[in-house]
Amino acid sequence: xxxxxxxxxxxxxxxxxxxxxxxxxxxxxxxxxxxxxxxxxxxxxxxxxxxxxxxxxxxxxxxxxxxxxxxxxxxxxxxxxxxxxxxxxxxxxxxxxxxxxxxxxxxxxxxx
Amino acid sequence: xxxxxxxxxxxxxxxxxxxxxxxxxxxxxxxxxxxxxxxxxxxxxxxxxxxxxxxxxxxxxxxxxxxxxxxxxxxxxxxxxxxxxxxxxxxxxxxxxxxxxxxxxxxxxxx
Numbered sequence: 001x002x003x004x005x006x007x008x009x010x011x012x013x014x015x016x017x018x019x020x021x022x023x024x025x026x027x028x029x030x031x032x033x034x035x036x037x038x039x040x041x042x043x044x045x046x047x048x049x050x051x052x053x054x055x056x057x058x059x060x061x062x063x064x065x066x067x068x069x070x071x072x073x074x075x076x077x078x079x080x081x082x083x084x085x086x087x088x089x090x091x092x093x094x095x096x097x098x099x100x101x102x103x104x105x106x107x108x109x110x111x112x
Numbered sequence: 113x114x115x116x117x118x119x120x121x122x123x124x125x126x127x128x129x130x131x132x133x134x135x136x137x138x139x140x141x142x143x144x145x146x147x148x149x150x151x152x153x154x155x156x157x158x159x160x161x162x163x164x165x166x167x168x169x170x171x172x173x174x175x176x177x178x179x180x181x182x183x184x185x186x187x188x189x190x191x192x193x194x195x196x197x198x199x200x201x202x203x204x205x206x207x208x209x210x211x212x213x214x215x216x217x218x219x220x221x222x223x
Contacts, residue, residue: 004155031209043202043213056210091155101211103148103155 004104006092012110018080021107024073025094033101034067034077035091043091049075082111116205118214125193126222133188133217135203143205145186147177150200150216159201162186173197195221 005024013019025032033048047057052069060067064083069075079086089108093101117136125131137143144163148156160171167179177188186203198221203214 033211042215045211048209050209093156100146100158100161102158105155 004092004094004102006090006104006107008107009105010108010110012112013082014112015083016081017111018078019082019086019109019111021077021090021092021109023075023077023092023104025075025092026096026102027073029094029096029102030072031095031097031101032069032075033093033095034075035093036088037091037106038088046077079109082109084111087111116203116212116214118201118203118217120217121215122218122220124220124222127195128192131188131190131193131197131219133201133203133219135186135188135214137184137186137203137205139184139205139207141207142179142181143207145177145179146204146206147171147175147186147188148202148204148213149173150202152199156202159188193219193221195223197221 007022030051034046035043036046037043044059046059047067048055049069065079067077087110089106091106092104095101115138119134146161147159149159150156159175160169160177162169162179169177175190177186179186198219200216200218202216205212
């Protein structure tokens with residue numbers, strides 16, 4: 001298996017633009033997680049899905065952030081409109097119910 | 113409040129020396145415990161995990177960790193550090209899929 005796949009690896013955009021981050025979990029995994037990593041706040045869980053259903057989105061910072069999982073092999077994290085303080089590395093992770101999460105390589109987002 | 117604490121922000125050791133990275137957690141119950149390693153520009157790789165049973169856990173790359181319930185600790189150890197171990201190390205706890213990470217410890221290895 002190729003592991004968790006994230007795209008793009010790097011994204012540079014201007015404030016106010018819409019940003020969409022993509023994630024393909026490991027085949028057969030039933031949990032998918034989105035994290036944000038910054039120097040100031042470290043690693044933060046934003047939202048997670050179980051069997052494509054959002055279970056806990058309490059970590060989503062505000063309404064500008066939304067996440068979807070239309071099927072078991074794809075998820076998106078959208079920021080609209082983006083702001084400079086959203087600049088961070090966003091990680092996607094997946095697991096098969098045993099709590100061992102496998103992380104993707106991350107998307108480094110820069111909002112100018 | 114529930115938390116994960118890694119007291120050491122940065123540690124420097126000489127190659128071949130032993131290593132111990134500290135992790136303490138504050139939760140009402142015993143959570144699932146993990147150590148992850150992150151190399152620059154990379155994602156997180158799982159080193160080892162503790163769910164239950166033997167409190168001394170062996171992981172990849174020669175790492176081990178010991179769960180001590182009385183101290184609410186899960187310290188990571190390696191008897192002899194290699195230059196390739198230089199990275200950021202994160203302790204994490206998971207309670208009902210709520211994964212919380214420590215702030216991380218950056219390891220520098222001197223030749």
